């Protein structure tokens with residue numbers, strides 16, 4: 001389904017869209033307040049970007065260094081070329097440990113690989129333990145945001161879900177009560193778990209260690225109780241040295257939610273006594289994205305979600321309208337690299353206002369990449385006849401000032417005199433959700449010339 | 457059979473690395489982190505206290521380590537499952553880690569008191585590592601967490617913190633900033649998700 005079609009479904013509930021829009025803008029605002037107090041914030045972003053660019057330019061060597069050190073730490077390292085192989089590896093580790101109950105903390109990578117359904121086929125129970133992820137798991141939906149997975153759900157919906165699945169009492173969506181019930185429910189799952197799966201925020205070549213950031217403490221509750229911890233990471237999570245964490249941990253939470261740092265930034269290096277630790281390193285299209293000079297900077301992403309919170313399209317269309325694991329502006333430059341045809345509408349889901357690039361903590365030129373994908377898509381995938389025709393027409397009109405003036409005059413007249421029904425008729429997609437302004441009598445050009453003559 | 461499996465595994469490793477090697481751009485320089493550009497003149501204790509409060513924790517100023525136990529008892533007068541690693545406070549402990557069969561048995565822990573060697577003013581984070589942590593799950597599974605820290609251990613920001621940690625080999629370590637929390641239900645902040653329900657930091661003069 002095209003983005004615009006999916007977005008119009010989300011827009012059916014106007015009150016909800018308005019709430020979604022405001023809630024995310026509020027998060028963006030908290031980000032602003034928080035970053036403005038950091039001296040040298042722009043230099044920090046520069047550093048983040050340059051460290052990532054350097055790492056990518058030496059990624060194979062850093063991966064080898066990381067593997068070597070992780071092995072020294074007593075951690076087992078696995079490599080997966082794609083999602084399928086990743087799932088097979090995780091499954092085989094679980095089988096070797098006879099694990100039937102698994103707790104998982106947030107990992108967009110395992111979403112990308114569709115790990116849960118793969119394991120469930122073999123009767124392995126996988127519980128997502130981040131509260132937002134648990135909510136969408138109970139609702140049998142994918143997350144709609146990478147940091148706020150259940151931002152599209154209101155508290156009444158959560159109330160109903162919990163009544164149905166956790167047997168809670170009706171509470172008018174009281175967040176305190178619902179969170180507390182989720183804590184009890186998930187505490188049991190942590191205690192029972194045979195294995196814990198976590199994502200990885202940063203993997204350090206120098207030490208072979210990895211860092212996982214959460215506010216809820218769910219990654220730690222899983223990993224420190226279960227007999228086996230499996231950490232799944234994309235190849236782009238590497239950073240060269242531990243001291244670089246100083247840069248990225250300062251950037252991440254402030255950009256994500258405006259917090260100065262997440263509650264827990266856990267540095268895993270060696271397995272605890274008597275327990276096992278595995279790391280699965282996944283490519284799944286990343287090496288290919290690395291080959292595209294125009295788009296490789298998309299691999300800098302530290303998954304803070306700031307570009308989503310600030311995006312006027314994302315806020316009003318909801319994460320599900322992107323129909324991709326990573327939604328929003330960054331998702332719209334990552335997804336076409338995986339399947340140009342399937343995701344061909346995503347780079348057009350943007351006003352190209354550039355707000356995403358302005359907030360991105362690692363300075364990805366997101367809006368420029370969106371524009372570049374548009375060029376490729378228009379060339380390589382069939383475009384609607386109407387769009388092709390109107391683009392050609394516009395191109396001709398703008399290259400001929402005389403004609404432009406003539407058509408402008410006619411347009412202004414039409415906007416003043418024709419009935420709304422005709423102006424907003426089908427071919428005018430702009431008239432779908434909005435009325436066009438009343439046409440002014442004179443053009444800017446006329447007004448400007450007159451103004452000069454009068455010497456004002 | 458096992459041999460074949462291994463081959464497949466190695467195959468992916470080498471082909472992933474080969475693809476990356478082929479596709480990566482020419483080597484770009486690794487920038488130096490110049491700490492001066494981040495220096496502000498904020499008071500470390502004041503800033504740290506402010507940030508711990510912003511993230512939902514509380515700071516208590518103590519004249520000396522001898523006051524730790526008294527302050528803990530004042531905060532938590534009738535808890536039954538207590539554990540402290542601070543020197544001279546073993547009278548507080550009602551559980552023994554030696555007798556512990558599995559980390560899961562700590563599920564009833566009410567109060568945990570731990571020492572730390574690094575606190576970060578810019579974000580209220582306190583470093584706790586396996587060197588001070590007899591069982592890793594302790595600071596997460598406890599209901600209430602108390603972290604004890606000398607004022608002299610405060611550093612202005614994370615760059616300084618990692619400098620202080622450089623060369624110290626930790627099997628596991630964590631920066632803790634405030635109690636566990638979530639805002640996943642309509643963005644309403646709720647303190648107490650899966651980890652500790654409260655966090656108190658004792659700053660020793």
Ligand code: SF4
Nearest residue numbers: 301302304305307360
């Ligand atoms: S692209 Fe930038 S702003 Fe968007 S999630 Fe990634 S790091 Fe954050």
